[in-house]
Amino acid sequence: MSEPTRTQTEHARQELRRDARREWWLIPQAVLAALIVAGVLWVRQAFFG
Amino acid sequence: MDIWQVLETVLAVVLIVFVATGAVPVVTAAFHFLLVPVHALTNHYRRSDAYFPRVAVIIPAWNEGIVIRATIERMLQLRYPAERLRIYVVDDASTDDTPEVLAELALQHPGQVFSLRREQGGQGKAHTLNHGLEIVLGDDWAEAVLITDADVIFTPDSLQKMARHLADPRIGAVSAYIAEGSRDRNYMTRFIAIEYVLSQLAARRAQNVLGAQACLAGGAQLHSRANLEAIGGRIPTGTLAEDTVATFESQLHGYRMVFDPHAVVLAEEPRTIDAIWKQRLRWARGNVQVSWIYRKVWFRPGRGHHLGNIAFGLSWFSIFLLPFAMVLSSIGLIGLLLLQSDLAETVFRALWVTASVCFLFSMLVGIQLDPRTGSRSWREAFLFPGLISFVVMLAALFPGLIDVWLPGLFGLELLPIGHTLLTVFVYVWISAAMLAAWGTRAVERTRAGRWLAPLLLYLVGYGPMLCAITVDSYIKEWRHADASWIKTEKVGRVLG
Numbered sequence: 001m002s003e004p005t006r007t008q009t010e011h012a013r014q015e016l017r018r019d020a021r022r023e024w025w026l027i028p029q030a031v032l033a034a035l036i037v038a039g040v041l042w043v044r045q046a047f048f049g
Numbered sequence: 050m051d052i053w054q055v056l057e058t059v060l061a062v063v064l065i066v067f068v069a070t071g072a073v074p075v076v077t078a079a080f081h082f083l084l085v086p087v088h089a090l091t092n093h094y095r096r097s098d099a100y101f102p103r104v105a106v107i108i109p110a111w112n113e114g115i116v117i118r119a120t121i122e123r124m125l126q127l128r129y130p131a132e133r134l135r136i137y138v139v140d141d142a143s144t145d146d147t148p149e150v151l152a153e154l155a156l157q158h159p160g161q162v163f164s165l166r167r168e169q170g171g172q173g174k175a176h177t178l179n180h181g182l183e184i185v186l187g188d189d190w191a192e193a194v195l196i197t198d199a200d201v202i203f204t205p206d207s208l209q210k211m212a213r214h215l216a217d218p219r220i221g222a223v224s225a226y227i228a229e230g231s232r233d234r235n236y237m238t239r240f241i242a243i244e245y246v247l248s249q250l251a252a253r254r255a256q257n258v259l260g261a262q263a264c265l266a267g268g269a270q271l272h273s274r275a276n277l278e279a280i281g282g283r284i285p286t287g288t289l290a291e292d293t294v295a296t297f298e299s300q301l302h303g304y305r306m307v308f309d310p311h312a313v314v315l316a317e318e319p320r321t322i323d324a325i326w327k328q329r330l331r332w333a334r335g336n337v338q339v340s341w342i343y344r345k346v347w348f349r350p351g352r353g354h355h356l357g358n359i360a361f362g363l364s365w366f367s368i369f370l371l372p373f374a375m376v377l378s379s380i381g382l383i384g385l386l387l388l389q390s391d392l393a394e395t396v397f398r399a400l401w402v403t404a405s406v407c408f409l410f411s412m413l414v415g416i417q418l419d420p421r422t423g424s425r426s427w428r429e430a431f432l433f434p435g436l437i438s439f440v441v442m443l444a445a446l447f448p449g450l451i452d453v454w455l456p457g458l459f460g461l462e463l464l465p466i467g468h469t470l471l472t473v474f475v476y477v478w479i480s481a482a483m484l485a486a487w488g489t490r491a492v493e494r495t496r497a498g499r500w501l502a503p504l505l506l507y508l509v510g511y512g513p514m515l516c517a518i519t520v521d522s523y524i525k526e527w528r529h530a531d532a533s534w535i536k537t538e539k540v541g542r543v544l545g
Contacts, residue, residue, distance in 0.1 A: 004101040004130045011128075012099035012209055019210070019311040020094035026254075026418075030086040033413035037406055040446065048447045 064384040071378025074367040079407035084255035100216035102192035105185040109177035113199035114146040139181040142170030175291035201268040202315040210312035221276030221304025224265035230315025240511040243426040250418040253308035261355035262306035267292035290335025333522030382476035401445030435510020482513035
Protein backbone atom coordinates (compact mmCIF):
# COMPACT_ATOMS: atom_id res chain seq x y z
CA MET A 1 0.00 0.00 0.00
CA SER A 2 1.66 3.25 -1.08
CA GLU A 3 2.03 6.05 1.44
CA PRO A 4 0.59 9.55 0.96
CA THR A 5 3.06 11.79 -0.86
CA ARG A 6 5.03 14.46 0.96
CA THR A 7 3.04 17.09 -0.94
CA GLN A 8 -0.25 15.61 0.26
CA THR A 9 0.98 15.51 3.84
CA GLU A 10 2.32 19.06 3.70
CA HIS A 11 -0.91 20.33 2.13
CA ALA A 12 -2.95 18.61 4.86
CA ARG A 13 -0.79 20.22 7.56
CA GLN A 14 -1.18 23.66 5.96
CA GLU A 15 -4.96 23.19 5.89
CA LEU A 16 -4.89 22.14 9.52
CA ARG A 17 -2.96 25.25 10.57
CA ARG A 18 -5.20 27.49 8.46
CA ASP A 19 -8.41 26.06 9.90
CA ALA A 20 -7.05 26.35 13.44
CA ARG A 21 -6.23 30.03 12.75
CA ARG A 22 -9.70 30.63 11.26
CA GLU A 23 -11.25 29.59 14.56
CA TRP A 24 -9.77 32.72 16.18
CA TRP A 25 -12.26 34.78 14.13
CA LEU A 26 -15.00 33.39 16.38
CA ILE A 27 -13.95 35.75 19.14
CA PRO A 28 -14.32 39.09 17.26
CA GLN A 29 -17.53 37.77 15.67
CA ALA A 30 -19.03 37.09 19.11
CA VAL A 31 -17.81 40.46 20.39
CA LEU A 32 -19.43 42.22 17.42
CA ALA A 33 -22.71 40.40 18.09
CA ALA A 34 -22.53 41.35 21.79
CA LEU A 35 -21.83 45.01 20.89
CA ILE A 36 -24.86 45.15 18.56
CA VAL A 37 -27.07 43.63 21.28
CA ALA A 38 -25.68 46.16 23.77
CA GLY A 39 -26.46 48.93 21.27
CA VAL A 40 -30.07 47.79 20.95
CA LEU A 41 -30.42 47.71 24.74
CA TRP A 42 -28.93 51.19 24.96
CA VAL A 43 -31.50 52.51 22.43
CA ARG A 44 -34.24 50.86 24.48
CA GLN A 45 -32.98 52.46 27.66
CA ALA A 46 -32.37 55.87 26.13
CA PHE A 47 -35.54 56.26 24.08
CA PHE A 48 -38.07 53.77 25.41
CA GLY A 49 -37.01 53.34 29.05
CA MET B 50 -52.39 38.62 55.47
CA ASP B 51 -55.47 36.38 55.15
CA ILE B 52 -55.56 32.95 53.59
CA TRP B 53 -56.77 34.27 50.22
CA GLN B 54 -53.86 36.66 49.94
CA VAL B 55 -51.44 33.83 50.75
CA LEU B 56 -53.06 31.62 48.13
CA GLU B 57 -52.93 34.44 45.59
CA THR B 58 -49.23 35.00 46.27
CA VAL B 59 -48.48 31.27 45.97
CA LEU B 60 -50.46 31.07 42.73
CA ALA B 61 -48.64 34.11 41.35
CA VAL B 62 -45.26 32.52 42.13
CA VAL B 63 -46.31 29.25 40.46
CA LEU B 64 -47.48 31.15 37.38
CA ILE B 65 -44.23 33.13 37.23
CA VAL B 66 -42.33 29.82 37.33
CA PHE B 67 -44.51 28.61 34.45
CA VAL B 68 -43.63 31.71 32.45
CA ALA B 69 -39.95 31.38 33.31
CA THR B 70 -39.85 27.87 31.78
CA GLY B 71 -40.40 29.61 28.45
CA ALA B 72 -37.09 31.43 28.92
CA VAL B 73 -35.06 28.28 29.72
CA PRO B 74 -34.67 27.10 26.09
CA VAL B 75 -33.58 30.52 24.77
CA VAL B 76 -31.21 31.12 27.68
CA THR B 77 -29.73 27.63 27.17
CA ALA B 78 -29.34 28.36 23.45
CA ALA B 79 -27.65 31.69 24.20
CA PHE B 80 -25.30 29.94 26.66
CA HIS B 81 -24.27 27.56 23.89
CA PHE B 82 -23.69 30.47 21.53
CA LEU B 83 -21.47 32.01 24.19
CA LEU B 84 -19.43 28.79 24.05
CA VAL B 85 -18.86 29.22 20.30
CA PRO B 86 -15.93 31.68 20.65
CA VAL B 87 -14.43 29.38 23.31
CA HIS B 88 -13.92 26.91 20.45
CA ALA B 89 -11.05 29.15 19.32
CA LEU B 90 -9.22 28.12 22.50
CA THR B 91 -10.60 24.62 23.07
CA ASN B 92 -10.64 22.64 19.86
CA HIS B 93 -9.14 19.44 18.60
CA TYR B 94 -6.83 20.94 15.95
CA ARG B 95 -3.82 20.91 18.27
CA ARG B 96 -4.08 17.13 18.66
CA SER B 97 -4.76 16.53 14.97
CA ASP B 98 -2.23 15.83 12.23
CA ALA B 99 -2.04 14.96 8.55
CA TYR B 100 -3.44 11.45 8.54
CA PHE B 101 -4.70 9.30 5.68
CA PRO B 102 -6.19 6.06 7.01
CA ARG B 103 -7.57 3.51 4.55
CA VAL B 104 -11.21 4.58 4.33
CA ALA B 105 -14.13 2.40 3.28
CA VAL B 106 -17.08 4.58 2.32
CA ILE B 107 -20.46 2.94 2.86
CA ILE B 108 -23.41 4.44 0.98
CA PRO B 109 -26.86 2.96 1.59
CA ALA B 110 -28.97 3.37 -1.53
CA TRP B 111 -32.58 2.72 -2.36
CA ASN B 112 -33.80 3.99 -5.72
CA GLU B 113 -31.01 6.54 -5.98
CA GLY B 114 -30.44 6.20 -9.71
CA ILE B 115 -30.77 9.97 -10.24
CA VAL B 116 -28.16 11.00 -7.68
CA ILE B 117 -25.78 8.11 -7.05
CA ARG B 118 -23.53 8.63 -10.09
CA ALA B 119 -22.73 12.25 -9.23
CA THR B 120 -22.12 11.33 -5.58
CA ILE B 121 -19.64 8.57 -6.43
CA GLU B 122 -17.89 10.56 -9.15
CA ARG B 123 -17.38 13.50 -6.76
CA MET B 124 -16.10 11.12 -4.12
CA LEU B 125 -13.55 9.71 -6.55
CA GLN B 126 -12.28 13.26 -7.10
CA LEU B 127 -11.60 13.87 -3.41
CA ARG B 128 -8.13 15.14 -2.47
CA TYR B 129 -7.31 11.88 -0.79
CA PRO B 130 -4.86 9.13 -1.82
CA ALA B 131 -6.90 7.10 -4.32
CA GLU B 132 -5.43 3.79 -3.20
CA ARG B 133 -6.67 4.52 0.33
CA LEU B 134 -10.29 4.98 -0.63
CA ARG B 135 -12.88 2.33 -1.45
CA ILE B 136 -16.57 2.99 -2.02
CA TYR B 137 -19.15 0.35 -1.12
CA VAL B 138 -22.71 1.11 -2.20
CA VAL B 139 -25.30 -1.07 -0.47
CA ASP B 140 -28.25 -1.28 -2.83
CA ASP B 141 -31.27 -1.91 -0.64
CA ALA B 142 -33.26 -3.82 -3.28
CA SER B 143 -33.78 -0.79 -5.52
CA THR B 144 -36.46 -1.02 -8.17
CA ASP B 145 -35.12 1.78 -10.41
CA ASP B 146 -31.89 1.80 -12.44
CA THR B 147 -29.61 2.02 -9.36
CA PRO B 148 -28.18 -1.55 -9.88
CA GLU B 149 -27.31 -0.80 -13.53
CA VAL B 150 -25.65 2.52 -12.65
CA LEU B 151 -23.66 0.83 -9.87
CA ALA B 152 -22.60 -2.07 -12.07
CA GLU B 153 -21.34 0.40 -14.67
CA LEU B 154 -19.41 2.43 -12.07
CA ALA B 155 -17.91 -0.72 -10.53
CA LEU B 156 -16.68 -1.75 -13.99
CA GLN B 157 -15.22 1.70 -14.65
CA HIS B 158 -13.42 1.79 -11.28
CA PRO B 159 -12.37 -1.76 -10.41
CA GLY B 160 -11.01 -2.13 -6.90
CA GLN B 161 -12.45 1.25 -5.92
CA VAL B 162 -16.23 1.06 -6.36
CA PHE B 163 -18.10 -1.99 -5.08
CA SER B 164 -21.78 -2.70 -5.46
CA LEU B 165 -23.41 -4.76 -2.71
CA ARG B 166 -27.02 -5.74 -3.15
CA ARG B 167 -29.62 -6.75 -0.60
CA GLU B 168 -32.35 -8.73 -2.28
CA GLN B 169 -34.81 -8.04 0.53
CA GLY B 170 -34.72 -4.40 1.56
CA GLY B 171 -36.97 -1.86 3.22
CA GLN B 172 -35.87 -2.55 6.80
CA GLY B 173 -34.36 0.88 7.25
CA LYS B 174 -31.02 2.60 6.95
CA ALA B 175 -29.33 0.90 9.92
CA HIS B 176 -29.95 -2.58 8.48
CA THR B 177 -28.62 -1.47 5.09
CA LEU B 178 -25.50 0.00 6.70
CA ASN B 179 -24.94 -3.15 8.73
CA HIS B 180 -24.94 -5.23 5.54
CA GLY B 181 -22.07 -3.05 4.31
CA LEU B 182 -20.28 -2.99 7.67
CA GLU B 183 -20.29 -6.78 7.87
CA ILE B 184 -18.38 -6.96 4.59
CA VAL B 185 -16.08 -4.00 5.21
CA LEU B 186 -15.06 -5.12 8.70
CA GLY B 187 -14.81 -8.72 7.48
CA ASP B 188 -11.23 -8.11 6.35
CA ASP B 189 -8.56 -5.86 7.82
CA TRP B 190 -8.19 -3.42 4.91
CA ALA B 191 -10.31 -0.58 6.31
CA GLU B 192 -8.81 1.54 9.08
CA ALA B 193 -11.79 3.89 9.08
CA VAL B 194 -15.34 3.81 7.75
CA LEU B 195 -17.16 6.77 6.29
CA ILE B 196 -20.94 6.48 6.52
CA THR B 197 -22.77 8.79 4.17
CA ASP B 198 -25.95 9.16 2.11
CA ALA B 199 -26.46 8.70 -1.61
CA ASP B 200 -27.26 12.37 -2.21
CA VAL B 201 -24.43 13.93 -0.17
CA ILE B 202 -21.69 15.67 -2.16
CA PHE B 203 -18.30 15.86 -0.44
CA THR B 204 -16.21 18.96 -1.19
CA PRO B 205 -12.64 18.10 -2.29
CA ASP B 206 -10.88 18.58 1.09
CA SER B 207 -13.70 17.34 3.33
CA LEU B 208 -12.58 13.75 3.91
CA GLN B 209 -8.98 14.81 4.51
CA LYS B 210 -10.20 17.36 7.05
CA MET B 211 -12.28 14.76 8.84
CA ALA B 212 -9.54 12.11 8.84
CA ARG B 213 -6.96 14.39 10.50
CA HIS B 214 -8.78 14.08 13.84
CA LEU B 215 -8.42 10.28 13.80
CA ALA B 216 -4.65 10.78 14.20
CA ASP B 217 -5.60 11.00 17.87
CA PRO B 218 -6.60 7.46 18.92
CA ARG B 219 -9.01 8.81 21.56
CA ILE B 220 -11.26 10.10 18.79
CA GLY B 221 -13.80 7.52 17.71
CA ALA B 222 -15.67 9.44 15.05
CA VAL B 223 -15.74 12.76 13.23
CA SER B 224 -18.56 14.62 11.55
CA ALA B 225 -18.61 17.37 8.94
CA TYR B 226 -20.74 20.43 8.36
CA ILE B 227 -23.64 19.35 6.18
CA ALA B 228 -24.62 22.51 4.33
CA GLU B 229 -27.83 22.91 2.36
CA GLY B 230 -26.61 22.69 -1.22
CA SER B 231 -29.57 22.93 -3.59
CA ARG B 232 -28.88 24.58 -6.92
CA ASP B 233 -32.33 26.23 -7.11
CA ARG B 234 -33.18 27.51 -3.67
CA ASN B 235 -36.62 28.32 -2.33
CA TYR B 236 -37.96 29.68 0.96
CA MET B 237 -37.73 26.28 2.65
CA THR B 238 -34.15 25.52 1.64
CA ARG B 239 -33.12 29.00 2.83
CA PHE B 240 -34.72 28.33 6.23
CA ILE B 241 -33.00 24.94 6.39
CA ALA B 242 -29.66 26.51 5.41
CA ILE B 243 -29.77 28.94 8.32
CA GLU B 244 -31.02 26.22 10.66
CA TYR B 245 -27.98 24.10 9.75
CA VAL B 246 -25.68 27.02 10.47
CA LEU B 247 -27.21 27.35 13.93
CA SER B 248 -27.56 23.66 14.72
CA GLN B 249 -24.19 22.60 13.33
CA LEU B 250 -21.66 25.43 13.01
CA ALA B 251 -22.76 26.93 16.34
CA ALA B 252 -24.28 24.14 18.43
CA ARG B 253 -21.80 21.42 17.49
CA ARG B 254 -18.85 23.71 18.13
CA ALA B 255 -20.36 24.29 21.59
CA GLN B 256 -20.71 20.53 21.99
CA ASN B 257 -17.02 20.12 21.02
CA VAL B 258 -16.24 22.49 23.90
CA LEU B 259 -18.49 20.53 26.27
CA GLY B 260 -16.86 17.27 25.15
CA ALA B 261 -20.12 15.56 24.18
CA GLN B 262 -21.81 15.40 20.80
CA ALA B 263 -25.56 14.81 20.53
CA CYS B 264 -25.49 13.50 17.01
CA LEU B 265 -22.92 13.09 14.29
CA ALA B 266 -24.80 13.75 11.08
CA GLY B 267 -25.83 10.54 9.38
CA GLY B 268 -24.69 11.93 6.04
CA ALA B 269 -21.06 12.38 7.13
CA GLN B 270 -19.80 10.12 9.91
CA LEU B 271 -16.17 9.01 9.76
CA HIS B 272 -15.60 6.26 12.33
CA SER B 273 -12.32 4.70 13.31
CA ARG B 274 -12.34 0.94 12.94
CA ALA B 275 -11.59 0.60 16.66
CA ASN B 276 -14.67 2.65 17.52
CA LEU B 277 -16.96 0.59 15.29
CA GLU B 278 -15.58 -2.64 16.73
CA ALA B 279 -16.08 -1.29 20.26
CA ILE B 280 -19.80 -0.80 19.59
CA GLY B 281 -20.13 -4.31 18.20
CA GLY B 282 -19.25 -3.71 14.55
CA ARG B 283 -22.78 -2.67 13.65
CA ILE B 284 -25.09 0.30 13.88
CA PRO B 285 -27.75 -0.28 16.55
CA THR B 286 -31.14 -0.96 14.95
CA GLY B 287 -34.61 -0.56 16.43
CA THR B 288 -34.86 3.23 16.46
CA LEU B 289 -35.48 5.95 13.91
CA ALA B 290 -32.28 7.75 14.96
CA GLU B 291 -29.52 5.32 14.03
CA ASP B 292 -26.97 8.15 13.74
CA THR B 293 -27.74 9.54 17.21
CA VAL B 294 -27.68 6.08 18.79
CA ALA B 295 -24.32 5.30 17.13
CA THR B 296 -23.01 8.65 18.44
CA PHE B 297 -24.19 7.92 21.99
CA GLU B 298 -22.93 4.32 21.97
CA SER B 299 -19.49 5.41 20.79
CA GLN B 300 -19.22 7.96 23.60
CA LEU B 301 -20.48 5.48 26.18
CA HIS B 302 -17.65 3.17 25.08
CA GLY B 303 -15.16 5.89 25.98
CA TYR B 304 -14.47 7.40 22.57
CA ARG B 305 -14.69 11.11 21.88
CA MET B 306 -16.65 12.53 18.95
CA VAL B 307 -15.50 15.62 17.07
CA PHE B 308 -17.29 17.99 14.73
CA ASP B 309 -15.05 19.70 12.16
CA PRO B 310 -16.75 22.92 10.98
CA HIS B 311 -14.29 23.31 8.08
CA ALA B 312 -15.04 19.93 6.53
CA VAL B 313 -18.01 20.80 4.34
CA VAL B 314 -20.38 18.48 2.53
CA LEU B 315 -23.48 19.47 0.56
CA ALA B 316 -26.89 17.85 0.79
CA GLU B 317 -30.22 18.26 -0.91
CA GLU B 318 -32.98 19.18 1.52
CA PRO B 319 -36.79 19.16 1.40
CA ARG B 320 -38.53 22.02 -0.45
CA THR B 321 -42.03 21.85 1.01
CA ILE B 322 -43.57 21.89 4.48
CA ASP B 323 -45.01 18.42 3.97
CA ALA B 324 -41.64 16.97 2.93
CA ILE B 325 -39.72 18.51 5.81
CA TRP B 326 -42.50 17.51 8.23
CA LYS B 327 -42.08 13.83 7.25
CA GLN B 328 -38.28 14.01 7.48
CA ARG B 329 -38.19 15.85 10.81
CA LEU B 330 -40.96 13.74 12.29
CA ARG B 331 -38.68 10.73 11.78
CA TRP B 332 -35.80 12.59 13.46
CA ALA B 333 -38.01 13.86 16.30
CA ARG B 334 -39.47 10.41 16.94
CA GLY B 335 -35.91 9.10 16.98
CA ASN B 336 -35.06 11.71 19.63
CA VAL B 337 -38.04 10.65 21.75
CA GLN B 338 -36.74 7.08 21.58
CA VAL B 339 -33.17 8.17 22.39
CA SER B 340 -34.35 10.26 25.36
CA TRP B 341 -35.97 7.12 26.79
CA ILE B 342 -33.23 4.61 25.89
CA TYR B 343 -30.56 6.72 27.62
CA ARG B 344 -32.71 7.76 30.57
CA LYS B 345 -29.99 6.58 32.99
CA VAL B 346 -27.35 8.74 31.30
CA TRP B 347 -28.90 12.20 31.54
CA PHE B 348 -27.68 14.62 34.24
CA ARG B 349 -25.26 12.08 35.75
CA PRO B 350 -21.80 13.55 35.22
CA GLY B 351 -18.47 11.85 35.72
CA ARG B 352 -18.89 8.37 34.26
CA GLY B 353 -16.06 8.32 31.72
CA HIS B 354 -17.98 10.31 29.15
CA HIS B 355 -19.56 13.76 28.98
CA LEU B 356 -23.11 12.82 27.98
CA GLY B 357 -24.17 13.23 31.61
CA ASN B 358 -23.03 16.88 31.76
CA ILE B 359 -25.66 19.22 33.16
CA ALA B 360 -25.13 21.70 30.30
CA PHE B 361 -25.39 18.94 27.70
CA GLY B 362 -28.58 17.56 29.27
CA LEU B 363 -30.10 21.04 29.42
CA SER B 364 -29.26 21.55 25.77
CA TRP B 365 -30.90 18.24 24.77
CA PHE B 366 -34.04 18.66 26.85
CA SER B 367 -34.50 22.36 26.11
CA ILE B 368 -35.13 21.32 22.51
CA PHE B 369 -36.94 18.09 23.30
CA LEU B 370 -39.30 19.76 25.78
CA LEU B 371 -39.55 23.14 24.03
CA PRO B 372 -43.27 22.73 23.17
CA PHE B 373 -44.07 22.09 26.86
CA ALA B 374 -42.12 25.20 27.84
CA MET B 375 -44.06 27.31 25.33
CA VAL B 376 -47.45 26.04 26.49
CA LEU B 377 -46.55 26.49 30.18
CA SER B 378 -45.39 30.00 29.41
CA SER B 379 -48.70 30.91 27.78
CA ILE B 380 -50.68 29.36 30.65
CA GLY B 381 -48.58 31.33 33.14
CA LEU B 382 -49.09 34.63 31.32
CA ILE B 383 -52.86 34.21 30.91
CA GLY B 384 -53.15 33.15 34.56
CA LEU B 385 -51.20 36.20 35.70
CA LEU B 386 -53.31 38.43 33.46
CA LEU B 387 -56.43 37.21 35.26
CA LEU B 388 -54.75 37.46 38.66
CA GLN B 389 -52.75 40.69 38.45
CA SER B 390 -52.57 42.31 35.01
CA ASP B 391 -49.71 44.68 35.97
CA LEU B 392 -47.59 41.77 37.16
CA ALA B 393 -48.43 39.88 33.95
CA GLU B 394 -47.18 42.85 31.90
CA THR B 395 -43.90 43.00 33.87
CA VAL B 396 -43.29 39.24 33.65
CA PHE B 397 -44.18 39.20 29.94
CA ARG B 398 -41.72 42.00 29.25
CA ALA B 399 -38.98 40.27 31.26
CA LEU B 400 -39.57 37.01 29.36
CA TRP B 401 -39.60 38.57 25.91
CA VAL B 402 -36.73 40.99 26.52
CA THR B 403 -34.65 37.99 27.66
CA ALA B 404 -35.82 35.97 24.67
CA SER B 405 -35.15 38.87 22.27
CA VAL B 406 -31.64 39.52 23.56
CA CYS B 407 -30.75 35.81 23.42
CA PHE B 408 -32.30 35.45 19.96
CA LEU B 409 -30.56 38.54 18.57
CA PHE B 410 -27.17 37.47 19.92
CA SER B 411 -27.60 33.92 18.61
CA MET B 412 -28.62 35.06 15.13
CA LEU B 413 -25.87 37.67 14.88
CA VAL B 414 -23.27 35.06 15.81
CA GLY B 415 -24.93 32.52 13.49
CA ILE B 416 -25.00 34.59 10.30
CA GLN B 417 -21.30 35.35 10.67
CA LEU B 418 -20.31 31.68 10.98
CA ASP B 419 -21.15 30.97 7.34
CA PRO B 420 -21.15 34.38 5.61
CA ARG B 421 -22.35 32.94 2.28
CA THR B 422 -25.42 31.37 3.87
CA GLY B 423 -25.80 34.40 6.13
CA SER B 424 -25.97 36.79 3.18
CA ARG B 425 -28.44 34.55 1.31
CA SER B 426 -30.65 33.71 4.27
CA TRP B 427 -30.48 36.70 6.66
CA ARG B 428 -34.24 37.30 6.27
CA GLU B 429 -34.94 33.70 7.22
CA ALA B 430 -32.55 34.11 10.18
CA PHE B 431 -34.48 37.05 11.61
CA LEU B 432 -37.86 35.56 10.71
CA PHE B 433 -36.89 32.16 12.11
CA PRO B 434 -39.42 32.55 14.98
CA GLY B 435 -41.93 34.13 12.53
CA LEU B 436 -42.88 37.70 11.67
CA ILE B 437 -45.52 37.78 14.41
CA SER B 438 -43.04 36.74 17.11
CA PHE B 439 -40.52 39.19 15.67
CA VAL B 440 -43.05 42.01 16.11
CA VAL B 441 -43.77 40.79 19.66
CA MET B 442 -40.04 41.00 20.37
CA LEU B 443 -39.99 44.57 19.06
CA ALA B 444 -43.00 45.38 21.27
CA ALA B 445 -41.24 43.96 24.32
CA LEU B 446 -37.90 45.61 23.58
CA PHE B 447 -39.35 49.00 22.75
CA PRO B 448 -42.40 49.68 24.94
CA GLY B 449 -45.02 51.76 23.15
CA LEU B 450 -43.56 51.20 19.69
CA ILE B 451 -46.32 48.90 18.45
CA ASP B 452 -49.33 49.88 20.55
CA VAL B 453 -48.82 53.67 20.72
CA TRP B 454 -46.23 54.98 18.26
CA LEU B 455 -47.23 52.89 15.22
CA PRO B 456 -51.01 53.63 15.40
CA GLY B 457 -50.08 57.26 16.14
CA LEU B 458 -48.28 57.46 12.79
CA PHE B 459 -51.67 57.04 11.11
CA GLY B 460 -53.46 59.31 13.58
CA LEU B 461 -55.00 56.32 15.33
CA GLU B 462 -55.24 55.35 18.96
CA LEU B 463 -55.68 51.85 20.35
CA LEU B 464 -58.88 51.57 22.43
CA PRO B 465 -58.69 49.78 25.80
CA ILE B 466 -60.59 46.78 24.40
CA GLY B 467 -58.14 46.63 21.49
CA HIS B 468 -55.26 46.76 23.93
CA THR B 469 -56.74 43.90 25.98
CA LEU B 470 -57.36 41.75 22.90
CA LEU B 471 -53.85 42.43 21.64
CA THR B 472 -52.40 41.47 25.04
CA VAL B 473 -54.33 38.19 25.16
CA PHE B 474 -53.30 37.38 21.58
CA VAL B 475 -49.63 38.02 22.31
CA TYR B 476 -49.69 35.92 25.51
CA VAL B 477 -51.39 33.01 23.75
CA TRP B 478 -49.31 33.29 20.58
CA ILE B 479 -46.25 31.68 22.20
CA SER B 480 -48.03 28.32 22.07
CA ALA B 481 -50.68 29.08 19.43
CA ALA B 482 -47.85 29.50 16.91
CA MET B 483 -47.43 25.71 16.95
CA LEU B 484 -51.10 25.20 16.04
CA ALA B 485 -50.73 27.83 13.34
CA ALA B 486 -47.75 25.91 11.93
CA TRP B 487 -49.93 22.81 11.80
CA GLY B 488 -52.52 24.84 9.91
CA THR B 489 -49.86 26.06 7.49
CA ARG B 490 -49.09 22.46 6.58
CA ALA B 491 -52.79 21.88 5.93
CA VAL B 492 -52.99 25.02 3.77
CA GLU B 493 -50.06 23.80 1.68
CA ARG B 494 -52.17 20.86 0.53
CA THR B 495 -54.85 23.15 -0.91
CA ARG B 496 -54.89 24.71 -4.36
CA ALA B 497 -53.71 28.08 -3.03
CA GLY B 498 -51.10 26.38 -0.85
CA ARG B 499 -48.26 26.80 -3.31
CA TRP B 500 -48.10 30.58 -2.85
CA LEU B 501 -49.98 30.90 0.46
CA ALA B 502 -47.99 28.36 2.51
CA PRO B 503 -44.62 30.19 2.16
CA LEU B 504 -46.25 33.48 3.22
CA LEU B 505 -47.86 31.80 6.20
CA LEU B 506 -44.60 30.12 7.19
CA TYR B 507 -42.80 33.48 7.24
CA LEU B 508 -45.65 34.80 9.39
CA VAL B 509 -45.86 31.83 11.77
CA GLY B 510 -42.18 30.93 11.80
CA TYR B 511 -39.92 28.02 10.99
CA GLY B 512 -39.04 27.54 14.69
CA PRO B 513 -42.69 27.04 15.73
CA MET B 514 -43.06 24.59 12.83
CA LEU B 515 -40.18 22.51 14.25
CA CYS B 516 -41.90 22.67 17.67
CA ALA B 517 -45.17 21.49 16.11
CA ILE B 518 -43.31 18.56 14.55
CA THR B 519 -41.90 17.72 17.99
CA VAL B 520 -45.45 17.67 19.39
CA ASP B 521 -46.48 15.42 16.48
CA SER B 522 -43.60 13.09 17.39
CA TYR B 523 -44.82 12.85 21.02
CA ILE B 524 -48.28 11.92 19.73
CA LYS B 525 -47.01 9.39 17.20
CA GLU B 526 -44.73 7.74 19.76
CA TRP B 527 -47.51 7.74 22.36
CA ARG B 528 -49.81 5.98 19.90
CA HIS B 529 -47.01 3.62 18.75
CA ALA B 530 -47.76 4.77 15.22
CA ASP B 531 -46.16 3.03 12.26
CA ALA B 532 -42.43 3.72 12.38
CA SER B 533 -41.45 2.36 8.99
CA TRP B 534 -38.69 4.28 7.27
CA ILE B 535 -40.08 6.93 4.92
CA LYS B 536 -37.37 8.04 2.52
CA THR B 537 -36.98 11.75 1.83
CA GLU B 538 -37.38 12.21 -1.91
CA LYS B 539 -34.22 13.45 -3.63
CA VAL B 540 -33.96 14.52 -7.25
CA GLY B 541 -30.32 15.53 -7.63
CA ARG B 542 -30.53 19.28 -7.09
CA VAL B 543 -27.28 19.53 -5.17
CA LEU B 544 -24.65 21.82 -6.66
CA GLY B 545 -22.31 19.53 -8.55
